Amino acid sequence: MQQDKVNLLGLNQKAIEDFFISIGKKKFHARQVFKWIHKKGVIDFDAMTDLGKNLRHKLKDKAQITIPKVVFSKASKDGTHKWLIDVGGSAVETVFIPEEGRGTLCVSSQIGCTLNCSFCSTGKQGFNRNLSAAEVIAQLWIAARTLSKTDGEHDFTVTNIVMMGMGEPLMNFENVVPAMDIMMDDLAYGLSRRKVTLSTSGVVPRIYDLLEQSGVSLAVSLHTPNDMLRNEIVPINKKYNIDELLEACKLYAQKGPHKHITFEYTLMEEVNDNLSDAEELVALLKSREVPAKINLIPFNPYPGTPYKKPSNNRIHRFKEFLQHNGFVTTVRKTRGDDIDAACGQLAGDVMDKTNRKQRYLKKLGDTNAN
Template identity: 55%
Template sequence: MRTFVRGLTEAVRIVVSAPKNLVGLDRYALQDYFASLGEKAFHARQLLQWVYQRGVTDFSEMTDLRLSLRQTLSANAVIALPEVSRAQHSQDGTRKWLLCLPDGNSIETVFIPEEDRGTLCISSQAGCMLTCSFCATARQGFSRNLSAGEIIGQLLLADRLLKQEGWGERPISNVVMMGMGEPLLNYDAVVSAMRLMLDDLSFGLSRRRVTLSTAGVVPAMDKLSEDCPVSLAVSLHAVRDAVRDELVPLNRKYPIDALLEACRRFLRNDSRRRITFEYVMLSGVNDSEEDAQTLVSLLRGIPSKINLIPFNPVPGVKYLCSDPDAIHRFRQRLISSGLTTITRKTRGADIAAACGQLAGAVQDRTHRSAKLAKTVS
């Protein structure tokens, strides 16, 4: 019995003394942490600037903190980021990193360089809770939500890696929550991470440069407009519920009419904003002249921009991309009706980094990936 109690005591001591990862804590959470150490709140400001603005993760290098505080932090806390398992470079300059998490899951993060900006595509879940039929991530199944630290850690890590490659002092100008997972099904962690992206003490990005993409979790869309009104992108992909039910099964819970009403509500607090509607082009599924005209009618009165996305092949997925002529006709129909419409340029397809291709390595608790593998075989 004494041996058991001694072992239990040792286990508790190990848990209690485990260093606390400070990545993902906002200024208020950091103030609370420093208060728990008996320190002043202003140290939170100092730490944020060291980590997010200067990229310093070693407490000993934070020279405006007194030596004894640096020693206390080194003994009790860490600035821990995901580890790079594999890095891939596309011919078009796109970077993709496979990042290993402590529990064995892996996620993917993508950097897309353009002449006037650098966009980082960030994951919010290990796998995805949704089952969109055209998406590689959905076929991986779902393991868990990422923490705020694992989400913002992707930005910290990518910023460091790109600076090491010589991309300048501000390589990332835009962030899109469009990686693995449905961000609004990991609401609290995603909002916490985005607030750090926006905080002037951290990355200081403007709201228009942070975009959250959702398949349409209507109640969370309403909440987001109040809590953290960043730019919103909606994965629409179809104009009829019967089709969208197949492409985006979440539509069975929040059909198109309800989704578009949520979009209108989202814009009420700021008339200057507009919503980006994403529309993957699938041959014979959603690319007809009638589909284009219906889309015009559906979006009437909603300040918007439409991104037409040529479908990127995914192993085991039955769909084919609309041919270029069909995409052109669809786009011209929308433009002629007064809708701002672009055809998204495919980036990173040679390294499976394009839209809908991110997969990672997920410890699938849903067994979805195994079931799909049996179906294909």
């Protein structure tokens, strides 16, 4: 029985070196191929011109470089791009957000999500499976190769990665960490730890593991300073409460690349956007002595949600209170909402878990028909 070929796309530098040793080849050959794949975007062994003929033949026999298919892509009027990517009959979404002086790629880690946060449309679609390391890094590979450098108005170079797409990345730790290794490797995409941010809803044990094994920038989806409310809107809080979460954050801030933690706070009208919520948030972060930057995210409504976006006045009042109390506070601009690419909207054309594949196949058929 023929052994399955190894997909080199998802192997970090150490793993690809180990593979080359296992087939009787040198580490420096592994680094050559690694660079071809990620730095140069070449996936055809025959096009890797500095490899010997015998090595290329060996690689074609033992390995492959498989890039998932882009089912379709959309571009927003504000320059935001979204891709729907085929991952074995299901699909995930990847979003690129151009800003002045930077370009941020929002990367998915799971098909669906296990955590079922009450305000997130992705969580409402159920959970299918974790993405492989190859499927995670493929999102950057695709974006880096398909975006033009500039259109005269928007910068289309990927300078930052946020693991904030579909899924909870720390629930797919074994695949996300190697993919981030590739993102930060100088032979690949060369991003610094400060430019790669992982966002978690609070898988506390894995926060400690992340600090030890990767040390990328950390963002935490807090959304409320109150355990009772957080139990309701972020159910993982029932397992790891706010005290446990902030203890992990405090250590991460001490040893991580930014010396602070970014706390994400989705503002929902009359749920967590009252002045009393802001007061409680300030008291919490000051009492726990966690160096914090706060990113306020106005809720993006989607069909069937009971939550509403606060008025601009309520958003401004919340922000002003936090700033007055010494916290660097930003309000995330809504980007790509005309293509359902805004924060919390990454459920895409892949709806509930029972008909995810059927919807995907229909979309594929419609695309081919056009």
